[in-house]
Amino acid sequence: xxxxxxxxxxxxxxxxxxxxxxxxxxxxxxxxxxxxxxxxxxxxxxxxxxxxxxxxxxxxxxxxxxxxxxxxxxxxxxxxxxxxxxxxxxxxxxxxxxxxxxxxxxxxxxxxxxxxxxxxxxxxx
Numbered sequence: 495x496x497x498x499x500x501x502x503x504x505x506x507x508x509x510x511x512x513x514x515x516x517x518x519x520x521x522x523x524x525x526x527x528x529x530x531x532x533x534x535x536x537x538x539x540x541x542x543x544x545x546x547x548x549x550x551x552x553x554x555x556x557x558x559x560x561x562x563x564x565x566x567x568x569x570x571x572x573x574x575x576x577x578x579x580x581x582x583x584x585x586x587x588x589x590x591x592x593x594x595x596x597x598x599x600x601x602x603x604x605x606x607x608x609x610x611x612x613x614x615x616x617x618x619x
Contacts, residue, residue: 495520495521496518496519496520496521496523496526496592496607496608497518497519497520497608498516498517498518498590498591498592498608498609498610499516499517499519499610499611500514500515500516500588500589500590500610500611500612500613501514501515501516501517501613502514502515502613503588503613503614503615504614504615504616505616505617505618506580506615506616506617506618507617507618508580508581508582508617508618508619509579509580510580510617511576511577511578511579511580512577512580512615513574513575513576513577514530514574514575514577514588514590514613514615515572515573515574516528516530516572516573516574516575516590516610517570517571517572518571518572518573518592518608519571521592521608523568523571523592524547524568525547525594526547526592526593526594526608527544527545527546527547527592527593527594527595527596527597527598528544528545528547528564528566528573528590528591528592529541529543529544529545529590529591529592529593529598529606530542530543530544530562530564530573530575530588530589530590530591531588531589531591531603531606532584532586532587532588532589532615533586533587533589533612534585534586534587537586539589539603540555540557540601541553541555541601541603542554542555542557542558542562542575542588543558543562543563543564543575544564544598544599544601545564545565545566545573545598546598547568549565549566549568551598552564552598553598553599555601558577561577561578561579561580562575562576562577562578563575563576563578564576573590575588577615580615580617581617582617582618582619583617584615584617585615585616585617586614586615587612587613587614587615588612588613588614588615589609589610589611589612590609590610591603591606591608591609591610592606592607592608593605593606593607593608594607
């Protein structure tokens with residue numbers, strides 16, 4: 495059973511930066527497509543970044559493109575999300591997720607098999 499544990503959330507002012515980490519255990523991490531999702535109160539869970547198992551391919555929707563960067567270190571079984579130029583509308587619980595196949599462009603959360611517990615990111619104006 496794959497376990498994912500996020501860290502790095504917190505409170506930051508608008509325009510600031512945060513780096514989230516997600517440590518994986520219990521599975522073959524370098525076989526998984528990894529994604530970062532977020533969910534704000536009253537809203538659906540949305541994909542903000544995804545990365546292929548090699549790390550060579552990455553996907554960002556318009557909401558995060560140019561501000562967020564996803565990366566992974568398969569030697570450490572860890573995926574990261576660097577978030578810059580944060581805005582109040584980025585406030586949400588951020589979740590790390592993994593799936594054993596499929597496209598990095600598929601943004602449906604139901605396609606992901608494994609989930610972390612989430613970490614809160616709050617951006618003040």
